[in-house]
Amino acid sequence: MNAPVPDATEPQIAELVRRFYHSARADGELGPLFEAAIGDWDGHLRTVADFWSHVLLGTRRYQGSPYQAHTHLPLQPAHFERWLALFRQAAGETLPPAAAERVIARAEHMAESFKAGLFAFPGRKGPLLAHPVKP
Numbered sequence: 001m002n003a004p005v006p007d008a009t010e011p012q013i014a015e016l017v018r019r020f021y022h023s024a025r026a027d028g029e030l031g032p033l034f035e036a037a038i039g040d041w042d043g044h045l046r047t048v049a050d051f052w053s054h055v056l057l058g059t060r061r062y063q064g065s066p067y068q069a070h071t072h073l074p075l076q077p078a079h080f081e082r083w084l085a086l087f088r089q090a091a092g093e094t095l096p097p098a099a100a101e102r103v104i105a106r107a108e109h110m111a112e113s114f115k116a117g118l119f120a121f122p123g124r125k126g127p128l129l130a131h132p133v134k135p
């Protein structure tokens, strides 16, 4: 695991999460996805703040599995670009530069792994190779 980023604080992390969800819920594409999936907003914001606190400060309150939380959602690749754009903006506005850099890098990396897991073979119905190589 990366070393803690010492200049980030829990209130800044809470503000990052608050600001990100403020714009994500207002977003035409992402808003409806979030509204449909999340019932307990206070609980969700706490969970996500715990996740970023783990990333930045090495705390251990977050015990979840982020990828699993996304497998049942109707996500499209373009949603990730939008998500990252809003997240980069919220991070830049709420965290010191080194901490913003750390969370953005982590989010970008996770977005790539989520996409690899969720969209590896879009629309695939048959075998892996459409035109199998002849022996």
Ligand code: HEM
Pocket (backbone or CB within 6 Å): 030, 033, 034, 037, 038, 047, 048, 051, 063, 064, 065, 066, 069, 070, 073, 075, 076, 079, 080, 083, 106, 107, 108, 110, 111, 114
């Ligand atoms: C297409 C973009 C994304 C959308 C629409 C989205 C949406 C959601 C939703 C609706 C949940 C709640 C799931 C539930 O409670 O059943 C969730 C959880 C979460 N998301 Fe995302 N997400 C996206 C991308 C990302 C990315 C790139 C990250 C990287 C940091 C991330 C981190 C998390 C975390 C940490 C949770 C909490 C998981 C838990 O409950 O343990 N999400 N997301």
